[in-house]
Amino acid sequence: MNWKMWSLKKSPWVFHVNTGACNNCDIEIVNLLTPKFDVERFGIKLVGSPRHADALLVTGVGTRQAVIRLREVYRQTPKPCVVFCMGACACGTGIFEGGYHVAGPVDKIIREVDPNAIIAYVPGCPPKPEAMISGVVKALSAI
Amino acid sequence: MNQQELKDKLAEIKDKLTDIQQPLDDRISLLCEAENAYAVNKFLFEEVPLRFVIATGIDAEHCFEILYHFAYDQLGCFVTVKAFIRDRENPAIESIAPFLPGAEWIEREIHDLLGIDFKNHPDMRRLILADDWPEGVYPLRKKMAGEIAKQWPCETSVRPTTESPARRTVKLSKPVLAVGPFHPLQEEMEFFQLSIDGEIVTDIDMRISYNHRGIEGISETLQFDQVPFLVSRVCGICSASHPLAYVQAVEDIAGVTPPERALYVRVIINELERIHSHMLWVGLAGHFIGYDTVFMWAWKYREPVLDLLEEITGNRNNYGNVKVGGCREDIPDETVPKILQEIDKLEKKTEMLTKAVLDDPIIHARLKGIGVLTKEDAIKYAVTGPTARGSGIAIDVRRDDPYAVYADLDWKVITQPEGDVFAKAVVRLLEVLEAVKIIRQAVKKLPKGPVAVEVKEIPPGEGCGHAEAPRGETFHYVRSDGGNRPVRHKIRAPSFVNVPSFRASCIGEHISDVTITLAAVDPCYSCTERLAIVDGRGSILHGYEELHRLSCEKTARLKKEIGPPEWKLEDF
Numbered sequence: 001m002n003w004k005m006w007s008l009k010k011s012p013w014v015f016h017v018n019t020g021a022c023n024n025c026d027i028e029i030v031n032l033l034t035p036k037f038d039v040e041r042f043g044i045k046l047v048g049s050p051r052h053a054d055a056l057l058v059t060g061v062g063t064r065q066a067v068i069r070l071r072e073v074y075r076q077t078p079k080p081c082v083v084f085c086m087g088a089c090a091c092g093t094g095i096f097e098g099g100y101h102v103a104g105p106v107d108k109i110i111r112e113v114d115p116n117a118i119i120a121y122v123p124g125c126p127p128k129p130e131a132m133i134s135g136v137v138k139a140l141s142a143i
Numbered sequence: 144m145n146q147q148e149l150k151d152k153l154a155e156i157k158d159k160l161t162d163i164q165q166p167l168d169d170r171i172s173l174l175c176e177a178e179n180a181y182a183v184n185k186f187l188f189e190e191v192p193l194r195f196v197i198a199t200g201i202d203a204e205h206c207f208e209i210l211y212h213f214a215y216d217q218l219g220c221f222v223t224v225k226a227f228i229r230d231r232e233n234p235a236i237e238s239i240a241p242f243l244p245g246a247e248w249i250e251r252e253i254h255d256l257l258g259i260d261f262k263n264h265p266d267m268r269r270l271i272l273a274d275d276w277p278e279g280v281y282p283l284r285k286k287m288a289g290e291i292a293k294q295w296p297c298e299t300s301v302r303p304t305t306e307s308p309a310r311r312t313v314k315l316s317k318p319v320l321a322v323g324p325f326h327p328l329q330e331e332m333e334f335f336q337l338s339i340d341g342e343i344v345t346d347i348d349m350r351i352s353y354n355h356r357g358i359e360g361i362s363e364t365l366q367f368d369q370v371p372f373l374v375s376r377v378c379g380i381c382s383a384s385h386p387l388a389y390v391q392a393v394e395d396i397a398g399v400t401p402p403e404r405a406l407y408v409r410v411i412i413n414e415l416e417r418i419h420s421h422m423l424w425v426g427l428a429g430h431f432i433g434y435d436t437v438f439m440w441a442w443k444y445r446e447p448v449l450d451l452l453e454e455i456t457g458n459r460n461n462y463g464n465v466k467v468g469g470c471r472e473d474i475p476d477e478t479v480p481k482i483l484q485e486i487d488k489l490e491k492k493t494e495m496l497t498k499a500v501l502d503d504p505i506i507h508a509r510l511k512g513i514g515v516l517t518k519e520d521a522i523k524y525a526v527t528g529p530t531a532r533g534s535g536i537a538i539d540v541r542r543d544d545p546y547a548v549y550a551d552l553d554w555k556v557i558t559q560p561e562g563d564v565f566a567k568a569v570v571r572l573l574e575v576l577e578a579v580k581i582i583r584q585a586v587k588k589l590p591k592g593p594v595a596v597e598v599k600e601i602p603p604g605e606g607c608g609h610a611e612a613p614r615g616e617t618f619h620y621v622r623s624d625g626g627n628r629p630v631r632h633k634i635r636a637p638s639f640v641n642v643p644s645f646r647a648s649c650i651g652e653h654i655s656d657v658t659i660t661l662a663a664v665d666p667c668y669s670c671t672e673r674l675a676i677v678d679g680r681g682s683i684l685h686g687y688e689e690l691h692r693l694s695c696e697k698t699a700r701l702k703k704e705i706g707p708p709e710w711k712l713e714d715f
Binding site for chain 1: 272273274275276282332352353354355356357358360361364372373376377378379380382423426438439442443446458459460461
């Protein structure tokens with residue numbers, strides 16, 4: 001493990017990217033910051049710019065309009081970074097499969113620009129906040 | 144005006160119509176040809192006057208139909224104008240947006256999805272489809288559905304530039320504040336451009352599409368009983384209201400009445416949803432003006448409500464608890480005392496929060512007189528829900544067209560006349576207390592019995608359903624041809640009419656007040672991520688952090704000017 005990977009695992013800062021979700025995963029992500037779950041005690045922090053982030057929390061199906069914006073955000077994130085597909089839509093377009101404006105899922109969009117991207121999946125519609133925390137912990141310990 | 148008088152009034156324009164139909168007592172359809180639609184709509188909106196709800200475009204094989212839905216709230220009655228466009232090669236119709244700005248977005252949407260030209264429309268740019276969507280491809284035309292996504296793959300190499308259609312239109316001679324499309328905290332993607340003159344906002348332009356998943360198209364491929372699960376995912380926070388409105392539309396068609404217990408369960412779930420949604424808004428509003436304590440409090444109080452919903456329906460959000468003919472899950476008897484206990488606790492906390500928020504002189508100074516939406520503008524933009532009630536318009540579907548068992552319960556519609564952000568905050572906080580009242584009565588009255596009846600088939604026909612979501616009226620229109628799936632399903636979420644009203648409420652405001660004004664309608668999207676102030680040459684001067692800081696600084700400055708609060712912590 002090089003020092004970059006080592007530092008990635010400590011106190012990950014995350015940037016939240018919505019690519020066409022129904023809001024639920026997003027609300028649950030914000031919920032992680034509030035007193036009941038409070039992930040800041042683990043050093044996990046939501047940041048305002050992808051340039052400050054160690055990980056992207058991506059929600060939503062990846063609509064046509066969102067595709068190029070998602071790639072741009074991924075490009076701006078310092079590497080190495082982890083892409084978390086939060087929820088059923090991001091993992092595999094979920095209930096919106098086959099829609100005319102759906103270009104996802106998210107891993108397909110990211111892999112087209114970076115085949116070696118580190119991608120982790122947290123399924124659920126929406127995943128419970130506990131599941132999100134568990135997913136992040138599992139992914140980081142697997143790196 | 145009673146129903147007979149309404150009918151007499153409608154008879155005044157008989158010569159413009161081909162037929163008047165009344166499939167149900169409170170559903171009136173006016174049929175006309177495309178060239179008369181403008182006059183008929185103008186008459187309904189200005190002379191009767193009715194509230195504009197939405198328009199639906201339908202590809203009916205031999206012609207196009209545009210359905211203009213109007214509501215007469217005093218009677219809970221829908222009047223639908225059906226305009227037929229016979230020319231399939233060059234479909235066109237006169238735009239109603241010049242006298243009804245609330246119709247501007249829906250006409251742009253119909254243009255995108257069905258390729259119908261609206262003559263004299265003030266601003267016929269692309270609204271709902273992606274920038275790289277090919278010209279001349281209309282996804283809701285029957286012959287084009289299906290393989291569209293595969294036939295026209297996305298452009299892979301393009302990077303977002305300043306050349307997107309939304310950006311081109313704002314003249315760059317003035318400084319422009321670009322808001323979006325990403326936000327680190329809030330939910331969805333949305334892109335605003337504010338022209339500014341010094342600190343004052345002079346114009347606003349919006350671009351949506353980032354979140355367009357084509358749900359109306361997907362709905363036509365699902366069976367009637369699968370659709371509630373899809374529409375509960377229109378918006379995660381309104382995930383009880385959307386399926387309810389849909390189910391009521393289908394029950395309209397099938398003539399089904401659900402058992403009484405199911406109606407009570409629907410009310411309880413919907414009011415729990417209203418509480419958690421309003422609490423969520425109060426928290427975010429606090430965050431936007433730099434009061435993170437309010438944010439943490441409100442979201443903490445919201446958690447027990449989510450736990451209750453999980454206990455009843457199996458999921459914290461996206462309950463999908465209604466189905467045609469009743470409910471999917473019943474409220475277990477052992478949960479009933481728990482509901483009463485939790486809402487008692489919640490009531491006390493909400494009263495405390497309401498007192499702390501509404502008595503605070505700094506919040507008064509920060510929110511009063513900010514982002515005013517006047518009553519006239521509110522009618523023109525056809526806004527609904529707390530946004531309308533905060534501007535003194537007393538409309539509420541629960542009272543005007545009572546569904547479920549709202550008519551049997553004792554509660555009141557909260558209105559405030561001012562139209563500013565403070566009024567909207569008051570409306571929401573007091574509505575939480577009303578919702579607690581409703582739940583308490585519904586739980587106590589909860590009758591015994593089944594929660595669903597079996598529905599064998601859905602006959603051909605059309606139905607309208609609406610429900611009062613936390614953000615306003617959710618409207619669903621469903622057309623059935625007797626098969627097992629809808630042939631057309633139109634969804635109108637409340638934000639679709641509330642968001643365009645920014646044009647009336649934001650212009651003339653200070654930049655530091657814009658974040659809270661944009662948040663005041665509780666839009667289902669995010670506004671302020673990469674909030675960047677761009678000067679005339681396009682270089683970025685301020686980011687989101689800067690703008691949030693400006694907003695917080697204004698609060699801090701006011702705090703200093705006003706001095707320490709008169710109440711002490713011990714008062715609570």
